[in-house]
Amino acid sequence: MVVALVMTSKGGMKYHIKGCAGQGGFAQVYKANVNSDPDDVVAIKIQKPAFPWEFYMYRQLDLRISGRERSSYGFAHRIHLYSDCSILICDYLANGTLQDVINSYLVIGKSMEEVLCVYYTTEMLHMIETLHNVGLIHGDFKPDNLLVRYSRGNLTEDGFLDRSGSWGDQGLCLVDWGRGIDLHLFPDQTIFKGDCRTSGFRCIEMQEDKPWKFQVDAYGLCGVVHTMLHNCYMETVKKESSDGGSVYLPKLPFKRYWKADLWKTFFTKMLNNYPCHDDRKLLQELKKSFQDYIVSDPQRIKKLKELLAKQRVSLCSA
Incomplete structure (x- = not known):
């Protein structure tokens, strides 16, 4: 019945x-x-x-x-x-979440292709740059809260860099704003203390009981990227740096066939000494490095289009 x-x-x-x-x-x-x-x-x-x-x-x-x-x-x-x-x-978006995409690789014993990881990382860097620039913090950045968007038309080689044409419809959609922060309600230079208690997504500052601001989204983004690369939540370790200090990096190593210098720079800058009051320059620089990697080889754009089309067919017909 x-x-x-x-x-x-x-x-x-x-x-x-x-x-x-x-x-x-x-x-x-x-x-x-x-x-x-x-x-x-x-x-x-x-x-x-x-x-x-x-x-x-x-x-x-x-x-x-x-x-x-x-x-x-x-x-x-x-x-x-x-x-x-x-x-x-x-x-209502019927295309599933980024976690669903990650799980689709996990069930067949594979990890997401690197060019697709690079693409989604570029998208997320752009998203938090836009958010922070207008005084908003999401506060709960994780794969379950990122819905997948698909273009209305066919993706072309043109428009990738400036997200124009069909690339403007393709990407992610950040939802679940219950932990969001409106910085316009606070005096300039305000920082926060508190712990979200979300396993795998507590920023370094929360773990060390230090003040934080944009770091909560930066760490969440790192956690998402790590899940795409490794199919598991991120654990960080404190390592000695070349200048005698220390840096936090993911515990799991980068695979030898990855663009390791790209990922190491990303995690090093996002996890350590992250700007508290203006992170636009850092986010723009990182975004450009990932975009340059994709457009430096025309085959990567072609591969990315194929992977996104395959992803759409497999997940939207499930």
């Missing part, structure tokens, strides 16, 4: 629940049709207790990020507040 679940909001709008799309410790997410319209699909996030902060963060994204850049950060259309819970109505 199939039971149709219908939720009616205060304004009379009806959401026909189609199934569970995910759940966490304080929230459940459901796929639903609005007013029985099969073409109007949304994600409904039910949180207990009520939690309007995430909707506030989505509204700040609307106000501060415009154009095609905005599609990289998820959309929330409305929130219904009740005494014991809140119901957030968001866009």
